Amino acid sequence: MDITYPKILFIDDEKGLRLGTEKLLKKKRFDVICAENGEQGIKLGIQFDFDVVLIDLNMPDKNGLAVLKELISKKPNTVYFIVTAYGSYESAIEATRLGAYNYFLKPFTPQELFHQIEKGLKQRKLLLESIELKKERELNLTTIAHEKSRLNTIIEAISSGVMLINKERKLVYYNKACLQKLNFDELIIEDEIIEKLPKNIAQIVNDILASENPRGKSYTTEVEILPNNELTIEATCSRVPHPDGTFAGVVVVLKNITGLKQLEALKSQFVSMVAHELKTPLAAVLGYLDILTNDTLVVPEEKQKQYLQRSHLRLRGSLDLVNDLLDISRIETNHIIKETEYVAIPEIVKSCIEILELEIKKKNINIIHNIQEDLPKIKIDKNDITKIFSNLLSNAVKYNFENGSININYNLNKNFIVVSISDTGIGLKEEEKQHLFQQFYRAKNKHTKLVSGTGLGLSIVKRLVDANQGKINVESVYCEGSTFTMHFPFK
């Protein structure tokens, strides 16, 4: 075991006393070093770390008080004694003022010396302990400061606004995100904030503050900060307890839910449109049935038949609409997982033409399908590609004139198969072209009024082409015809 003994420096010019004292102290197993003058004493005192230093007051080279002054400035945690044969009240006062622990007279008895040194060592122990404590405290403070700044950094980094209101109704903390969420230019700490908050939030905060219950539910409210879906926030107000469990205040968390609100608005707009589009054909059919079953109205027989035919057509239209809506819902739920396989587009086109055969014959439309033998297959969802071509070809027939024609052509362009479908139908006006792929858009002109359509077909085509990494565009001349051109990538 490594034992360290108390380290003592004895500075005195009187050789006999020096040697005697050294011997005494060594016997008591102190680690003693002696200096024979002031200069040497200072040198040794600075060089080593002593527990106790005894300094003679009168030395030829240097006064003991000067030595004390110098040593204490360099080694403030050592315990110093002034020892003198010519004691005076003034020098004792001066020594204590300079920082000496005690003052004793020569000659001294061994008991007196040991007693003084014991006292000095106790003092030294206290000094060292207090230094340790101080160090520890400083370390703790650094850790706390670090923790606090870390917490601050985290709260500042949160995209939600966080603010703390104490039970004296004052703002005690907020992060920068609060300003943006509330559309405020500034918030002031210690400010009575509640009345400045949006009404709904203020109400909840007031309710929570009034109850002063440290436990209890959190409350959430929505607030439109800027109109027209520009900024809507959700505020959640929760109680904050003190560490001892008593009520401290309210924390308000502000979340931006504008995106959600916009989506909600789009959804409800879509539902409105769908409801309207479904209601219209049903209202038309209901109208005809009302007329046909009304005994007071006289309807010529040919009109009666015409009304039934129109009813049939409108009901067929609403069935198509429901099917299209189901398609849209299928596209939206399946857009992540696609079942792709290698498909020969001309085969798909052929099968779509077969399905439309009856209508094609009725209008006497000439189909020119220019199949290329060496066309590569493409990897695509077969249901999607079938839906694309059945929609486009059915439009090409529906909006064609009698005795018209439809041309289907294929081309290769770099990594794309280019398919175009041209018809000699009613075509599109420039302004109609812009809205063509929009949901529920139908070109309204003298040619289209007798053709039933849902206004969803081409929007479905566009979604499906996009979902399969393709692209589609349209060229058209009003009353002359339209050409839809699609690019599909192949590998």
Next chain:
Amino acid sequence: MELTSKIKKILLVDDDIDLLEQNKLILESKGVEVVTAETGKEGLQKYLSEKPDAVIVDLIMEEHDSGFVLCYKLKKNDIGKNIPVIILTSATYDTGFKFSTATPEEKKWIKCDAILNKPIVIDELITQLNKYYE
């Protein structure tokens, strides 16, 4: 219910040819001449050429507000000021079309004498038309 004899000719404007056909038949059964138009634009032309004693107009036609636009144009016109113009629509507040004629701002812009819901209830329509000529 009988339609007032002051109304001899009615202009019906609607982009749905079936509703046009039905409402025309119903109104003709009340002994009135009916002329039709399928867009707001055509409605204005027909109005100027036919000089009807009442106009019944759909709201959503070539544009979402075609009915409002036509009403505004009719009421601004000197002849149009003195005949009833009625909007007949299925676009109601409860289906998500947020309009009303309640606020002064809306009253300033919506220049019709009544807004009725589709499908047409003939007695309701006649009541509104007769009221205008009382």
